[in-house]
Each structure stands twice: as C-alpha cells, then as structure tokens.
Amino acid sequence: MSDLKYWIALSMLPDVGPIRARNLLEVFSTPEQIFNAREKELVSVEGIGANRAKNIRAFKAWDEVRKQMEVMESKKMRAVHIGESIYPEMLKETADPPVVLYVKGDPHPQDRYAVGIVGSRRPSLYGISVAEKLSEDLASMGFTVVSGMARGIDSLSHNGALKTGGRTIAVLGSGIDVPYPPENKGLMEKIAASGFVVSEFPPGTPPDKENFPRRNRLISGLSLGVLVIEATADSGSLITARYAIEQGREVFSVPGNVTSPASEGTNDLIKKGAVLTRNAEDIVAELAPVLKGFIKVKDKVKIEVTDEEKQLCDLLSGDPKQIDLISRESGLPTSRVLGLLLGLELKGAVKQLTGKRFYLA
Amino acid sequence: MSDLKYWIALSMLPDVGPIRARNLLEVFSTPEQIFNAREKELVSVEGIGANRAKNIRAFKAWDEVRKQMEVMESKKMRAVHIGESIYPEMLKETADPPVVLYVKGDPHPQDRYAVGIVGSRRPSLYGISVAEKLSEDLASMGFTVVSGMARGIDSLSHNGALKTGGRTIAVLGSGIDVPYPPENKGLMEKIAASGFVVSEFPPGTPPDKENFPRRNRLISGLSLGVLVIEATADSGSLITARYAIEQGREVFSVPGNVTSPASEGTNDLIKKGAVLTRNAEDIVAELAPVLKGFIKVKDKVKIEVTDEEKQLCDLLSGDPKQIDLISRESGLPTSRVLGLLLGLELKGAVKQLTGKRFYLA
Numbered sequence: 001m002s003d004l005k006y007w008i009a010l011s012m013l014p015d016v017g018p019i020r021a022r023n024l025l026e027v028f029s030t031p032e033q034i035f036n037a038r039e040k041e042l043v044s045v046e047g048i049g050a051n052r053a054k055n056i057r058a059f060k061a062w063d064e065v066r067k068q069m070e071v072m073e074s075k076k077m078r079a080v081h082i083g084e085s086i087y088p089e090m091l092k093e094t095a096d097p098p099v100v101l102y103v104k105g106d107p108h109p110q111d112r113y114a115v116g117i118v119g120s121r122r123p124s125l126y127g128i129s130v131a132e133k134l135s136e137d138l139a140s141m142g143f144t145v146v147s148g149m150a151r152g153i154d155s156l157s158h159n160g161a162l163k164t165g166g167r168t169i170a171v172l173g174s175g176i177d178v179p180y181p182p183e184n185k186g187l188m189e190k191i192a193a194s195g196f197v198v199s200e201f202p203p204g205t206p207p208d209k210e211n212f213p214r215r216n217r218l219i220s221g222l223s224l225g226v227l228v229i230e231a232t233a234d235s236g237s238l239i240t241a242r243y244a245i246e247q248g249r250e251v252f253s254v255p256g257n258v259t260s261p262a263s264e265g266t267n268d269l270i271k272k273g274a275v276l277t278r279n280a281e282d283i284v285a286e287l288a289p290v291l292k293g294f295i296k297v298k299d300k301v302k303i304e305v306t307d308e309e310k311q312l313c314d315l316l317s318g319d320p321k322q323i324d325l326i327s328r329e330s331g332l333p334t335s336r337v338l339g340l341l342l343g344l345e346l347k348g349a350v351k352q353l354t355g356k357r358f359y360l361a
Numbered sequence: 362m363s364d365l366k367y368w369i370a371l372s373m374l375p376d377v378g379p380i381r382a383r384n385l386l387e388v389f390s391t392p393e394q395i396f397n398a399r400e401k402e403l404v405s406v407e408g409i410g411a412n413r414a415k416n417i418r419a420f421k422a423w424d425e426v427r428k429q430m431e432v433m434e435s436k437k438m439r440a441v442h443i444g445e446s447i448y449p450e451m452l453k454e455t456a457d458p459p460v461v462l463y464v465k466g467d468p469h470p471q472d473r474y475a476v477g478i479v480g481s482r483r484p485s486l487y488g489i490s491v492a493e494k495l496s497e498d499l500a501s502m503g504f505t506v507v508s509g510m511a512r513g514i515d516s517l518s519h520n521g522a523l524k525t526g527g528r529t530i531a532v533l534g535s536g537i538d539v540p541y542p543p544e545n546k547g548l549m550e551k552i553a554a555s556g557f558v559v560s561e562f563p564p565g566t567p568p569d570k571e572n573f574p575r576r577n578r579l580i581s582g583l584s585l586g587v588l589v590i591e592a593t594a595d596s597g598s599l600i601t602a603r604y605a606i607e608q609g610r611e612v613f614s615v616p617g618n619v620t621s622p623a624s625e626g627t628n629d630l631i632k633k634g635a636v637l638t639r640n641a642e643d644i645v646a647e648l649a650p651v652l653k654g655f656i657k658v659k660d661k662v663k664i665e666v667t668d669e670e671k672q673l674c675d676l677l678s679g680d681p682k683q684i685d686l687i688s689r690e691s692g693l694p695t696s697r698v699l700g701l702l703l704g705l706e707l708k709g710a711v712k713q714l715t716g717k718r719f720y721l722a
Contacts, residue, residue, distance in 0.1 A: 126618050255616035255628050257487050258639040259680040259720070267616050267639060276632045278619040336571035342600045346626075 006031035007081035008065045011100040012202070014055055018096040020047045025099075031081075035059060071203050075177055077104045088198075090114065094221040094247050098200035104176045104188075105196030111167065113294055114144040115252075115283060116219045116244070118237040119153030119229035124262045127230035130254055131156040134227065137280035139166025142295045144195060146171065146222045148215060149184050153229045153237075162190055169222060172199040173215035174207035198222075216240040217247075224287050225250030227277060231265030238265050241274065250286055252277040303349045312340050313349060313360065320357035367392030368442035369426045372461040373563070375416055379457035381408045386460075392442075396420065432564050436538055438465045449559075451475065455582040455608050459561035465537045465549075466557030472528065474655055475505040476613075476644060477580045477605070479598040480514030480590035485623045488591035490681050490714050491615055492517040495588065498641035500527025503656045505556060507532065507583045509576060510545050514590045514598075523551055530583060533560040534576035535568035559583075577601040578608075585648050586611030588638060592626030599626050602635065611647060613638040664710045673701055674710060674721065681718035 010021055010031045023046045028034045034042075034056065042053035072078055080087050080101045089112045091097045115138050120127060131153045139145050139161035147154040149170040161168035170191045172180065176199045179185040191197050200218060201211060216239050220226045226244040228251070231237040241251045253274035256263025270276050275286050284295055305313060315321070315329050323341070327334040341358050344350035351361045371382055371392045384407045389395045395403075395417065403414035433439055441448050441462045450473050452458045476499055481488060492514045500506050500522035508515040510531040522529035531552045533541065537560045540546040552558055561579060562572060577600050581587045587605040589612070592598040602612045614635040617624025631637050636647050645656060666674060676682070676690050684702070688695040702719050705711035712722045 126620060129620060254619060255624075255631065255637075256619075257617050257680070258615060259487065259490065259678070261678050261680070263616075263618075267637060270616065270631065271637045271639075271643075276616075276628060278628055278632075282632075333571055335575055339571065339574040339600065342574065342603055343595055345603075346595055346599050 003030060003032050004079060004081065005062070005065050005069065006035055007083075007100050008068060008079055008202075009059060009062070010034060011098065011200075012061060012065070013052075013059065015052055016048075016056075018098050020045075020052070021099045022096075023047050068202055071177070072102070075104075075203070077102060077176055077203065079103070080107070088112075088222055090223065091218065091221045097221065098218075100200070102176050102199050102201070102203060103196050104198075105192035105194075107196050107198075108144075108167065110142070110294075111144045111169065111195070111222070112224075113142060113291065114146045114169065114223045116146040116223035116226040116240065117153065117157035117229065118147060118216075118219060118226060118240050119231055120235055120237070120262055121150055121152040121154075122262075123152045123156070123230045124260060126256060126260070127153060127262055128156060131229045132160050134229065134254075134277075134280060135160025136164050138227075138283065139168065140164040141280060141284065142166075144169060146219055148173070148212075148219055149180070149188065149191070149197075151181055151184075155184060155187060157229075158187060158191055162194055165194075167195040169195045170197045171215055171218045171222065172197060172207075173201070173211035175199060175201050175203040175205040177203045178206060180207040212236060213239055217243045220244035220247055220249050223249060224290055225252055225275075225283065227252040227254070227283065228266050228269060228274070229254050230256065230262040231269075232261055233264040233268065235265045238269070241269055250275060252283055252286070254278070303347050305344070305347070305349060309340055309344055309349075312337065312344065316350065316358060316360045318359055320353050320359045323356040323358065326358065364391060364393050365440060365442065366423070366426050366430065367396055368444075368461050369429060369440055369563075370420060370423070371395060372459065372561075373422060373426070374413075374420065376413055377409075377417075379459050381406075381413070382460045383457075384408050429563055432538070433463070436465075436564070438463060438537055438564065440464070441468070449473075449583055451584065452579065452582045457578075458582065459579075461561070463537050463560050463562070463564060464557050465559075466553035466555075468557050468559075469505075469528065471503070471655075472505045472530065472556070472583070473585075474503060474652065475507045475530065475584045477507040477584035477587040477601065478514065478518035478590065479508060479577075479580060479587060479601050480592055481596060481598070481623055482511050482513040482515075483623075484513045484517070484591045485621060486681075487617060487621070488514060488623055489517060490718070490720070492590045493521050493714055494712070494720075495590065495615075495638075495641055496521025497525050499588075499644065500529070501525040502641060502645065503527075505530060507580055509534070509573075509580055510541070510549065510552070510558075512542055516545060516548060518590075519548060519552055523555055526555075528556040530556045531558045532576055532579045532583065533558060533568075534562070534572035536560060536562050536564040536566040538564045539567060541568040573597060574600055578604045581605035581608055581610050584610060585651055586613055586636075586644065588613040588615070588644065589627050589630060589635070590615050591617065591623040592630075593622050594625040594629065596626045599630070602630055611636060613644055613647070615639070664708050666705070666708070666710060670701055670705055670710075673698065673705065677711065677719060677721045679720055681714050681720045684717040684719065687719065 039053045135157040144167040145161035146169045147157045158168045174180045176197050179188045220243040228237050251274040253266045253269040327337045400414045496518040505528040506522035507530045508518045519529045535541045540549045581604040589598050612635040614627045614630040688698045
C-alpha cells in the first residue's frame, strides 16, 4: 500500500487525465518513479509538455493525499488503482480508464458480466414497470446491474437488483462520501453491501453538473452493454449510450409508444441501430458471444397451437416439405395451408425455405 | 371489350393461377387464342400438363361468364384485365398479379404512390390514435391509402384518408358486391367514390377465411410499402408484412410499449428489420428514392399563439389528452378550454380525436 499515495497523487495532477497518466506509466513503470523523474525525462513522454513536466516536479499536495487516505480509512472506503487485480476488468479495457477509482464495497470478478441500466429521472408508469422488471430479471440471471443512482430509472434499477439478491454498482458524479441525490443515502449503503459504489472523483467532491458526463462514461465502461429504458429527446441517458458506442459496447433500447415524449429518445436510438429490447432474453441473445455460457436463458416456453395448426405440424418434420404436398396430405386447399403455415412461422413453430418448402423449427 | 369474356374465363380456370396464366399468355398472346388452341399446343406451355390442357379445352362455363358480366354492368362494377393500362401499375410489377381484378370506382395512375396500412381488428386506444393520425397525414401528403376494410385499424385508415379528401383503396377477400364486415357497406360506397374497391374474387364470392391471405398479398402488391400500426404476435397483418418482403416492398412498423400485447407483432417486425415508424415523415424519408419528388414533406410553418393558447399547448404533447384533464390542469372551465383548443385546431397547432381528445399537431 505504500505506493498508493503516488497513485492518488498521479490522479490529482492538473491537466493529466487517464490517457497521459497511462503514457507516463508506460515509461516509468510505477507512479513513484514518475514523481522522482527529472523534468527532462518527463518532457519526452507523449502528451507531456514543459508545463505539465513542471507541474509534476512541483507537486506538493502530499498533505492532501495523506488526509484523503485517512478519510477513506475512517469511512471504510478505498482507492483502487489501475495496477490492482481488483480494478474492474471491463473498465480497464476502455481507451481511458481512470488511474484511481474510489470505491465503497467489494468489486468482484463476476462484475465483468454487467449491464448498465439508465433512463429518465421522471419515468412514466410504463418506464417504471419496465425498469423494475428488467433489472430484476437481469440481476436474477446473474448480471451485475450498473447505474448512476439518480432519481427515476437509475434508482429503480439498483432497487430491482437488490430485491432479487443480485449485485449492483452505483457510479457517482460526486465523491463516494457525498450521496446524491441526498435521499438515496440509504440506497447507497445497500448498494455498497451488495456490490459497490464507485467514483473517479475524490471523497468530498460535490455533485457538480460537469461531472455527470464523465460519470456516464464509467457506467458504460463498466458494462458489456447499456440498456436505456426511457429517455426524452434531450436525456442525459443518450450521452451514456453515445459513450457505449465509442467504447465498443452494445446499446439496448426499450421501444415505447410514439405518442409518449418519454420514449422519443429510446425509439430514436433503435432507429439509429440500438438493439430493440423487450425483455432480458433479448439482451442475453445479443451478448451471447461474450457471455461464454456464464449466463444462459432458461428453456423456451411451449408454443400454443390450434387443432388445425397441430394437424399441419404432424405432417411436418425437420425435413423441408413442399406446400402442394402438405396441401394434398392435409386435404386442405393450398391457400388455407399457406395461411396456417405463415401463422405457424410467426409463432416460431415452423420455418420456410425458398419454393414454399416448410419444416419444423 | 369483346375479349373480356376470355380474360374472365382465363381467371376462372381450375388449377390455373396467375403464374400459369402468364405462361399461357406469353405463348398465345391473347386469352381468346388460349381457348382456341389445340390440346397439343397447350401441353407444351410451362406448368400446363395434360390435365390442365384438357380442362382448358373442356371449359364450358361461358354462361356463367356472361352472367357475371351482366351483374357487373348492372352494379356499376367492372373487370379490369392485366392487359389494360388502367390495371394498377405497382401490382403488375409483382411476380403473380391476378389476370383479372374486379373493381368498383376509378383506379388512377397516382395510386402508384400508395401505402398499405394494416393492423389489429381490436386496436388499443394507442393504436386507434396512431392509425387516425398516420392515415390522415399520409393521405394529405398525397399518398393513396390501401387497406383491407376490416374492423379496427383497416377501417380507421380508410376513414382517415377519406376525412382529408385523399384517395383510398379497399382490397376485399370477398366479391366487391359482398361488403365485409357487413357494417362497412356505407364505408365501401365512400371508398368507391374516392378511390376504388378491388378484389380478385368474382362478384358473389363469400368472405371465406382462406381468401384473406390472398387478399393480403394484393394489399402489399398495390403498395410501395406496408405500415403495420398494431399487431399481436399472431396477427394476420404480419402475413401482409411477409408478402411485402417477398414482393420487395418496404415494411414500416410503429413501435409500442413492450407491455402491450397489441405491440408484440410490431416490435418484433422492427427487430427483424422493418423501418421503425413514428410519423409520416419517417415513411417519406425511407421511400424518397421511389417517390421521385412526387410527395414531399411540407416545411413546418411557425404558428402564432396567444399567451392563453401557449399555456394550453404546454399541457399537450403528441399523446392525446382528454378535455376534462386539460381543463383541470389548466384551471380553466371546460367550455373555455374547448374554445381555445378549437381555435388552435384551426391554426393547425392542435389536432382532435374522437372523445374530445387533443394532441399537438
């Protein structure tokens, strides 16, 4: 732990963000060596000019760093640096992971299978019910639910995960000792006990407006994909979706009535290529290649068919059969058989090949 | 007109559908020559075996053909054969256009710019309001609205087109002298006067269940694209969408709440690649390459409103709201609110649905 103070100092350097910090680490291996380096060595690092090199040499806020470490100790928080194995894996794979994360609770390797759920702070009744259902379903399947602890969809999603005994992560735009919104203090404690609360802002940071886009970047960065439940046309959730795309993560969006302003943003995302999402299974299906069997959908439900449809199914097998033959064998006119088969195709019971050949799905 | 009887006879031949009829016409040029051909000549046509050739030679139902022609004359209907310039152009471009169409009303070349609108026979309030709005908007842009005159979305769509003075086409699964459902007799007369009613089934044909998939094929065949407003997972509208894809026509689908069974089919269509459709502009944007400037989106003009009108507009959205609620929310008496809303409707800022429900235009 002795080098943690250098990691925190590195994260506090003015004008040195995650990317420049990584450049420095590539040259100097440890943060301690960065602070012991000569100005000439520092200037040679990509993105570090004369001014930044001077700032690093002149760094004097060690008292502040020590105070922060004491505060964290007393409040049972910790700083996790990017060199630690406990640092969230998915976030580490993004282009600009923060050098230090402030954490309350316990990150776990299975949090790799995380889905971000975001949306309106003032959801409709529809948005509320979908957020509750999807967060519960995803958490009970084994996904960690990531959100921003804001009012509305965020809080509903954390609560849904907690309700099923699943894991959840809250990403804050303030310090992790500054619950925001204030009424979510109790929720924050529960999240810390069933996952973790995380921020890239040091303890004591107020929830300034400009912190939230950066916060959103972490929500998507921690997740395999981001699910937007409801969003007006100018919702901040759309910024999170945007980050997800930049980070190569999936965007899931729940469609809604075109007459509802709360679904304008979500319908628009679908039109632009987001995965139309009706239920948790839609998410699992899309993420299957990266889930590697860690999370699976339960067995398909039985398909209900009418007597007439059943009669046709009995004539079919896995082997494609031409419609004229099916018509003859069933004693029904071709047009009627075609109608029934198309209905069965829509139910997912039958599949069609060219030349009007059908087989059991 | 003397050869019309041969066209009708050709359409009546047992086991000779549109594709075999076309093969015969390619060899014999006119229907009359088909009926004068020798069996040996007929057998050589693709798809015409010994049995069908015999049936053609043995065709004796000329009395029935004549009777049909008399019925049509007396009821102001007509049979339009595929060789006529009045035969609908878009339908002619499909793989299997009917040889003869029975028509009441006047087909027009501008019907080439047609959109099929289909959906549930038992729509939700949401489906009703979207069908009303989209059919009115599309018709007033200059699109001909094609539908199946069924209960629910179909009837709403025809009525929406009629309300704006636009053109509309009803495709029946019965003869065009057999209104179905019966309560739509009056609607049918209006459609015949502002477009046309069409069927591939001869006059007197009852609305048998097996006719409807074939009817659906004509709805999509007459249209540049088919718009599905609401559809349950097993809705017949999905068959129409399926035909549209086979015919190379566009499929448009209106998203809806994932909790609504009436939107299951439409959301599924979008997931499978249908164009997510929020308004008429989405349709125009997608069809732009084939519309060749015939139909354009109007520029929105700025509407001047008074302070009081502005107050009401702020309470409204695209979602229809009942007048009592608007009155309560605004603190103004219902009569005053109604007056203001009607003024706004005249200015084009607000639209009204049945049941005194209002939404922003």
